[in-house]
Amino acid sequence: MNEDLIAPCGMNCAVCSGYLAFVNDVKNKGIRMPYCKGCRPRNKLCSFLKKHCTLLMEGRVKYCYECPDFPCDKLKRLDASYRKKFRMSMIENLEFIREHGISRLLERETDRWKCPQCGETICCHNGICFNCGLEKLKAKTNPYRWEDD
Numbered sequence: 762m763n764e765d766l767i768a769p770c771g772m773n774c775a776v777c778s779g780y781l782a783f784v785n786d787v788k789n790k791g792i793r794m795p796y797c798k799g800c801r802p803r804n805k806l807c808s809f810l811k812k813h814c815t816l817l818m819e820g821r822v823k824y825c826y827e828c829p830d831f832p833c834d835k836l837k838r839l840d841a842s843y844r845k846k847f848r849m850s851m852i853e854n855l856e857f858i859r860e861h862g863i864s865r866l867l868e869r870e871t872d873r874w875k876c877p878q879c880g881e882t883i884c885c886h887n888g889i890c891f892n893c894g895l896e897k898l899k900a901k902t903n904p905y906r907w908e909d910d
C-alpha cells in the first residue's frame with residue numbers, strides 16, 4: 762500500500778481492478794482489462810468526479826475532506842455505489858485519514874485486502890487476487906462483481 766495511491770476522493774487505487782491489472786500485467790497473461798496507473802500517479806482523476814469538481818480539477822484540495830462541501834452529493838452517490846457493490850467506502854476512508862492519519866489507513870488497507878493464499882492484494886471490484894487468482898479472473902463474465910453477489 763502506498764500513500765500516492767490514495768486518491769483525493771478516498772479511493773485506494775491499489776485495490777482497483779485497473780491498477781491491479783496494470784501492475785500484474787494481466788494482458789500478457791491472457792486477460793483483457795483496462796490498465797490504470799492510479800489517480801495521482803497519472804495526474805488525472807477518474808471520470809466520476811472530474812467533470813464536476815473545480816476544487817479537484819485545480820488540485821486545491823489534497824483529499825475531499827478538506828472541502829467545505831464534504832461529502833458532496835456526487836461523492837455520496839459514488840460512495841453509496843461502492844459500499845453496495847465493492848465492499849468499501851471512500852467517505853469512510855477519508856474520515857479515517859482525517860482522524861488517524863494516512864499511515865494508519867495504509868496499515869488497515871494492507872490487512873484488509875491481503876490475499877490469504879499468497880499475501881498479494883485482493884481487488885475491491887471482484888474479491889479476486891490478481892496474483893494467484895488469475896484463473897478465476899479469466900473465468901469471470903463480469904469482472905466488476907463479487908462471486909457471491
Ligand code: SF4
Pocket residue numbers: 768772773774775777778779780797798799800801805806807
Ligand atoms: S481507474 Fe480510477 S480508481 Fe482505478 S486506479 Fe485508475 S484512478 Fe484509481
Ligand code: SF4
Pocket residue numbers: 770810813814815816817822824825826828829830831832833834835836
Ligand atoms: S467533496 Fe468537495 S472536493 Fe470532493 S468532489 Fe465533492 S465538491 Fe469536490
Ligand SMILES: [Zn+2]
Pocket residue numbers: 876877878879880881882890891892893894
Ligand atoms: Zn493471492
